[in-house]
Amino acid sequence: MATDPLPERTGAILAEITDMLVSVVGDELLVVGEVTPATTFNDDLALESIEFVALAELLHQRYGAAVDLLGLLAEKDIDQILAMTVGELAVHIDEVTVADQACAG
Amino acid sequence: MALTPAGGLRLHTQWLPGRDDGSTVVFLHGLVMDNLSSFYCTLAGPVSRAGHPVLLYDQRGHGRSDRPPGGYDRDTAVADLAALLAALGLDRRPVHLVGNSYGGVLALHTALVRPDLVASLVLIDAQLTGDWVEKMTDTLSVAALGLEHRRLPEQLAALGRRKEARLTAGADALLNRTTLIEDLAAGAAFTARDFARLRRPVLAVYGEHSELLPGARDLAAGAPDCALRVLPGVGHTVLNEATDGLCAAVLERLGARAGAVAR
Numbered sequence: 001m002a003t004d005p006l007p008e009r010t011g012a013i014l015a016e017i018t019d020m021l022v023s024v025v026g027d028e029l030l031v032v033g034e035v036t037p038a039t040t041f042n043d044d045l046a047l048e049s050i051e052f053v054a055l056a057e058l059l060h061q062r063y064g065a066a067v068d069l070l071g072l073l074a075e076k077d078i079d080q081i082l083a084m085t086v087g088e089l090a091v092h093i094d095e096v097t098v099a100d101q102a103c104a105g
Numbered sequence: 106m107a108l109t110p111a112g113g114l115r116l117h118t119q120w121l122p123g124r125d126d127g128s129t130v131v132f133l134h135g136l137v138m139d140n141l142s143s144f145y146c147t148l149a150g151p152v153s154r155a156g157h158p159v160l161l162y163d164q165r166g167h168g169r170s171d172r173p174p175g176g177y178d179r180d181t182a183v184a185d186l187a188a189l190l191a192a193l194g195l196d197r198r199p200v201h202l203v204g205n206s207y208g209g210v211l212a213l214h215t216a217l218v219r220p221d222l223v224a225s226l227v228l229i230d231a232q233l234t235g236d237w238v239e240k241m242t243d244t245l246s247v248a249a250l251g252l253e254h255r256r257l258p259e260q261l262a263a264l265g266r267r268k269e270a271r272l273t274a275g276a277d278a279l280l281n282r283t284t285l286i287e288d289l290a291a292g293a294a295f296t297a298r299d300f301a302r303l304r305r306p307v308l309a310v311y312g313e314h315s316e317l318l319p320g321a322r323d324l325a326a327g328a329p330d331c332a333l334r335v336l337p338g339v340g341h342t343v344l345n346e347a348t349d350g351l352c353a354a355v356l357e358r359l360g361a362r363a364g365a366v367a368r
Contacts, residue, residue, distance in 0.1 A: 049140075073146055078146040
């Protein structure tokens with residue numbers, strides 16, 4: 001899985017996702033240990049669907065309309081999304097926000 | 106933020122914009138283990154993309170909403186909905202209510218006691234007639250005892266099954282530390298008289314193998330304006346196992362234009 005070092009920008013996104021996860025799930029999340037790029041939402045964090053919805057709202061507020069869980073749900077089901085790693089989500093956000101800026105520019 | 110103060114509680118809500126002229130569709134999820142994510146992950150996106158503003162919320166005690174010790178009866182659920190619509194400025198026009206399972210019970214009850222709030226109903230394998238109140242109360246009481254005496258959340262946590270542990274801990278809190286079961290038991294099944302005085306159009310979508318289907322046939326026979334759609338090959342779990350057929354029926358009912366669904 002995503003064990004290679006992340007580019008700086010993706011690493012910053014990962015740190016922000018981690019903060020958001022703590023605000024959604026609570027300090028209980030810290031019991032799991034450090035959130036790394038290889039941490040999975042389902043198996044490692046035991047994130048429930050409703051918590052992913054709450055996370056998606058925070059991501060949407062932070063990164064704008066390009067980060068769109070409902071759009072993602074049109075392509076994958078929620079189980080596939082929860083099977084992602086935090087690193088994969090960070091890369092996805094990096095890609096869509098860069099593309100979004102390119103379109104806007 | 107997604108916590109909306111309503112009726113003295115903070116209710117977790119998700120709002121999806123539609124066209125300005127679209128009438129709002131409000132989704133009501135099922136009981137105990139359910140929350141707004143089941144609709145968020147299925148119908149909400151397609152309905153929103155078809156142009157209808159969408160409101161999803163976690164009923165009291167469920168999902169990320171507050172879990173007060175009491176108020177799990179149907180009238181309080183309607184009061185919560187009315188307070189939420191007012192808080193969000195959505196009470197100027199009637200809304201479409203889409204309810205899954207017990208959420209359908211709440212939708213139908215709302216249409217009976219507050220028809221002014223309701224434009225139309227979609228009931229998805231909801232409990233209507235027969236002895237479902239007794240059966241549901243029994244099932245939940247047995248589940249509550251199991252959670253309490255076998256200390257299931259702690260056992261699952263000890264086994265490292267964190268997800269199941271967290272889900273059962275929520276169910277334990279709702280079943281053993283609120284009045285939900287007794288409030289549910291105090292309710293009654295719907296009657297032919299209820300159906301006859303419904304003044305809103307109803308679409309009922311049921312599973313071919315659902316044991317609740319006879320109630321839907323009673324509704325279709327007794328309500329002035331009710332269409333019954335029976336989806337093949339599924340039982341009670343229409344929302345998750347017949348999502349496409351259900352979605353098509355709902356969009357057709359809401360008057361979505363052909364092609365507007367494509368992203």
